[in-house]
């Protein structure tokens with residue numbers, strides 16, 4: 001019998017039982033692949049839809065990790081007033097939210113509001129080092145002006161804001177009523193902005209209290225005067241009485257603490273936010289209120305939530321109707337004549353134009369009519385070279401006007417008009433002014449790469465991107481929206497959305513106290529959980545667990561993963577299973 | 591929770607090495623990785639001939655960081671029993687001994703050895719990773735191959751004519767302490783079942799559906815989704831059985847139609863709509879029987 005350990009035919013020693021003493025790692029099976037995976041973070045559609053440009057997916061991720069302070073600071077990087085937008089923004093972010101495909105959008109505005117309030121409770125930020133010598137003048141302390149001032153101050157510019165009104169805030173203070181935006185919140189939000197070393201000079205209207213030439217000492221000017229001139233509703237006989245009033249003027253009076261007597265029957269003309277705010281404010285002053293709108297509910301430009309609340313509070317609506325004449329007796333208004341309308345062919349805005357219906361005349365009792373059919377800008381104070389087109393200043397993407405050194409933004413340059421659009425505009429202006437000043441000072445600066453600074457294909461820009469700030473350590477991010485088709489819905493379960501809690505209608509009309517209480521702490525947490533962090537790797541590790549080849553490893557610094565391409569066979573399972581479109585596959589180069 | 595945060599639920603052990611020889615996108619290594627994570631390093635694997643014999647690498651390599659014993663095709667149940675007895679003789683009662691076999695090695699040629707072990711209630715966990723054919727030798731049919739499927743021995747002109755053998759019922763009839771079905775698409779459920787099995791003594795049987803891109807004629811990146819769809823269509827329901835009774839579902843099963851699951855696999859591409867209907871009827875019938883067992887607890 002031969003010794004079984006003696007050399008076999010192959011010349012090798014074959015033990016009685018062959019025992020392996022090495023792993024398969026000597027086989028570089030990565031050579032089999034013809035496509036390869038990579039980590040590549042995308043932009044969430046909520047963010048792409050936000051006119052401000054806020055890393056929503058990012059701060060929701062940080063909140064989900066319990067990193068609340070970092071979440072707040074990421075939010076504040078882009079949005080100087082989250083406690084305000086969380087309350088009054090029409091939240092187009094939610095219209096884009098991927099979660100709508102699964103159940104309902106994340107209540108982003110409610111989360112933003114609560115996080116904004118958390119941030120308000122922390123000590124105000126320290127004024128940054130005045131790293132730049134240049135001085136910038138900002139005209140108007142609405143959201144556009146304050147946003148521009150905020151971002152410029154954070155870069156290190158010295159900023160002075162000139163405001164015509166006795167207090168800062170623009171429409172947030174003058175137009176939006178307290179029951180939607182408590183003044184204590186607004187004051188604290190503005191104080192924190194001013195704490196960056198920004199000087200706000202109130203009761204100083206440029207062109208009236210301060211000639212434009214006084215601004216010559218500033219290196220750049222950002223004008224954000226808003227749109228404050230109520231459009232004329234052209235009601236015959238309106239001048240016979242003081243009770244046919246521009247709605248915005250009424251709101252300014254009420255918001256400054258005035259409590260005018262309007263009478264029993266108030267008619268509000270218009271279908272936008274100003275109309276809703278007039279109606280609900282008049283209701284709180286004890287009147288019975290009817291809104292007259294010349295189109296149908298579908299065409300109303302007001303935020304749908306505002307319309308809903310107005311209805312709940314008892315505001316009456318009459319659609320397809322417009323006032324034609326006021327009936328006054330001894331200077332007091334007694335009623336109005338109205339014309340019934342019907343929808344004709346579409347006008348230049350694409351909406352069907354209301355046209356008078358024959359025989360459709362009626363009258364209404366009215367002690368007061370508040371007109372709120374839109375606002376125009378007063379841009380008289382601007383220097384002559386600034387081109388005005390369609391009632392607003394003509395500016396480029398970074399708000400630069402046709403006159404050197406002068407930038408214009410917010411409602412005075414933009415349509416649509418909203419707080420979020422104004423904040424986005426102020427941010428764009430800050431980026432524009434910063435580049436313009438650097439260039440002027442002889443610094444070698446490349447023109448701003450707008451495509452790279454954007455979140456998605458829209459017009460918003462990111463300061464965090466400009467400054468290279470990313471607490472999420474995104475892997476080679478691309479500016480591509482992670483839409484629903486990029487997601488893997490298998491990894492999410494349905495969970496109902498939490499809605500804000502409201503003051504019960506009925507007992508609120510006598511008060512201007514806040515009507516919306518937002519979410520509870522638990523509901524806030526739930527909404528954070530509901531967010532799918534579209535496009536950004538949230539380290540869920542599904543790619544790692546599904547890789548058949550053990551080719552994915554956690555990075556030593558804890559920020560994401562590495563793919564060992566020596567072993568990855570290019571099956572694509574990692575990218576296919578990633579719940580949130582944070583991976584991509586590409587062909588091997590031969 | 592509206593989403594699964596898997597990383598908090600997954601044991602961190604990495605007992606499967608890269609460089610193994612599975613085809614791209616194969617579910618079999620995913621299954622092994624998850625099972626070894628759940629069992630931990632104190633585990634011995636018995637491996638009858640199957641794709642995994644290749645995946646484990648040629649001598650002198652091994653893709654497992656635990657002891658692995660290659661053995662003959664029909665012997666998984668017997669050799670695992672023997673290894674367990676050997677360890678016990680040396681006073682080691684803690685090491686988990688598993689058999690890891692394909693469907694051919696389980697449903698067909700290894701059934702005798704498995705039945706013997708189950709009958710003796712050997713203290714082993716028997717895993718069947720089921721890719722629904724003899725894949726290692728080039729896609730021949732097994733008694734786990736579903737009705738209507740193409741394989742090289744059931745060509746499209748004459749596809750698989752018998753339905754998949756009901757292995758779980760056969761094992762349940764042995765009255766062994768624990769049986770479970772599991773899926774690579776439900777890693778948390780799979781790991782929980784394996785951990786549970788580890789705490790039980792006696793013969794435990796875990797049946798894992800393991801889609802195979804070349805054998806099923808599907809894309810490499812579809813494996814996990816196919817496994818998930820098999821559950822959501824109730825083709826491969828996820829449940830547990832204790833002592834041959836107490837049948838219990840472990841995840842929510844949607845009631846998705848089977849047609850999309852069947853139609854995306856080219857191994858079924860010759861089937862007519864009527865034939866797909868027949869598969870649906872069979873799935874419904876099996877689901878109903880499963881429900882009855884769940885309802886009456888036996």
Ligand SMILES: Cc1cc2nc3c(=O)[nH]c(=O)nc-3n(C[C@H](O)[C@H](O)[C@H](O)COP(=O)(O)OP(=O)(O)OC[C@H]3O[C@@H](n4cnc5c(N)ncnc54)[C@H](O)[C@@H]3O)c2cc1C
Pocket residue numbers: 088089090139140141142143144145162163164165169170171172175176204205206207224225226227248251273274275277303381409410411412417418419420422
């Ligand atoms: C009643 C009402 C309700 C609204 N509700 C909402 C809402 O719920 N959500 C929403 O998103 N949007 C709402 N809007 C729109 C939103 O308020 C505006 O789009 C936004 O405030 C525009 O910001 P801005 O900074 O461009 O201008 P503004 O906020 O109008 O601020 C401009 C400021 O410039 C000052 N100013 C003007 N001229 C001069 C000058 N020559 N010198 C110095 N200062 C000057 C003005 O006094 C004012 O304070 C509402 C608007 C109104 C009128």
Ligand SMILES: Cc1ncc(C[n+]2csc(CCOP(=O)(O)OP(=O)(O)O)c2C)c(N)n1
Pocket residue numbers: 639640641642662663664691692693694695696721723724725726727732
């Ligand atoms: C007695 C015997 N017959 C045939 C073979 C050849 N053989 C090796 S693996 C295999 C098929 C295994 O099929 P399965 O158990 O389903 O595992 P899979 O390869 O599909 O993973 C066959 C037929 C063998 N090794 N021993």
Ligand code: SF4
Pocket residue numbers: 044045046047056057060096097098099105106108530531532533534
């Ligand atoms: S789920 Fe989250 S990240 Fe995705 S769109 Fe909605 S809010 Fe944005």
Ligand code: SF4
Pocket residue numbers: 039536537538539540541542543544577578579580581582583
């Ligand atoms: S699967 Fe999870 S961990 Fe992997 S890239 Fe996607 S989000 Fe990140």
Ligand code: SF4
Pocket residue numbers: 036037546547548549550551552563567568569570571572573574575615
């Ligand atoms: S799952 Fe693994 S092997 Fe497949 S492509 Fe991704 S890294 Fe490569």
Ligand code: SF4
Pocket residue numbers: 611612613614615616617618641645721725726801802803804805
């Ligand atoms: S043939 Fe199928 S089961 Fe076998 S290694 Fe390839 S993919 Fe896996």
Ligand SMILES: [Mg+2]
Pocket residue numbers: 692693694720721722723724725732
């Ligand atoms: Mg097989």
